[in-house]
Amino acid sequence: MEDKSAKGDALDDVRNRIDAIDLELLGLISERARCAQQVAHIKTAADGGQVQFYRPEREVAVLRRIKAANPGPLDGEEVARLFREIMSACLALERPLNVAFLGPAGTFTQAAAIKHFGHSVKTFALATIGEIFREVEAGSCDFGVVPVENSTEGVVSHTLDMFMTSPLMITGEVSLRIHHHLMSVTEDLCAIRTVYSHQQSLAQCRGWLDRHLPNADRVAVGSNAEAARTAATEEDAAAVAGLQAAEIYRLAVLAERIEDEPGNTTRFLVIGPQDSRPSGQGQDKTSLLLSCRNQAGGLHTLLTPLAAHGISMTRIESRPSRRGIWDYVFFIDIMGHRDDPKVALALENLRQASLLFKVLGSYPLAVL
Ligand SMILES: C=C(O[C@@H]1C=C(C(=O)O)C=C[C@H]1O)C(=O)O
DSSP: HHHHHHHHHHHHHHHHHHHHHHHHHHHHHHHHHHHHHHHHHHHHHTTTTOOOOOHHHHHHHHHHHHHHHOOSSSSSSHHHHHHHHHHHHHHHOOOOEEEESSSSOOOOOHHHHHHHHTTTSSSESOOHHHHHHHHHHHTTTSSEEEEETTTTTTTTTTHHHHHOOOOOOEEEEEEEEEEEEEEEEESSSGGGOOOEEOOOOHHHHHHHHHHHHHTSSSEEESOHHHHHHTTTTTTTTEEEEEEEHHTTTEEEESSSSSSSSSSSSEEEEEEEOOOOOOOOOEEEEEEEEEEEETTTTTTHHHHHHHHHTTTOOOEEEEEEESSSOSSEEEEEEESSSTTSSSHHHHHHHHHHHHHHHEEEEEEEOOOO
């Protein structure tokens, strides 16, 4: 009996301490929010009409600093995630951002948008990648989030093709570990006759589906969330999608993490009217769209300036140009910001060696 009340006292003490800390935290977070409001006034007074409230390079600098200073016991990712949400709320006080993503609600692209901007942005589900570009170009949304490549299935060609004609720039990137689940209104795997999902997700789960549902028809639809929405209306159907879709469309999860590759990751791009300023510490990336003359050694000529200036290329992708003038265009990612002197020099040389040369944007490497 005595023991129990001693334990109860100890618990009360710690909980009282937690209550006091929470009030202190609330006071500090409120003070931080007031600072963000002051920043908004300063920005408005300095820039007039064209104020850029969202500053990606500043946000990653804040997150990097927090991670470096983190004393534990929470791990770095966890504290960064908490501060991501605090900044998201502070920015929403300055001005709430409108972010378009590949819908419907519950897609991995929405999860990527929230991971990048936090929960205080307003997200808009659009039906196609083309529509996202159009809405951001028209200014009805501030930014868009689009998938660009998957570690199992490769590049999302529609996104790359949009950059050939769009004036939008890349302001950031997000990587998301993708876990697929099989979900349905029925709880019985044997009752499943049809499996709906996005074509890439079906491909990412091919092995599992061959083993467990060899006789079910696989039907490709526009997105995983659309698959979940459809499966919710059919007794003998299932969808392959993320957990969010199961929650939104009230489906039972019959099997978890059915993707064939455990490291399955999708990379998304954040697109907007401008790219990001340098975030420093060599932690920026630049994406380019290039084409060379259709002659022997053409690609080599393009890449020589990068090697000459010691710039590392992290990715190269070729796509048919579909313009007739150039056979192929290359999407190239390099390390460094376009304003870094070394990168600026290499880009100038590249510009001279290319038929088509477009900087798609410089942006910070993702912290989260
Ligand atoms: C407060 C600012 O504005 C926004 C909010 C930030 C924050 O809460 O720390 C950081 C960058 C901006 O997106 C700022 O530019 O410093």
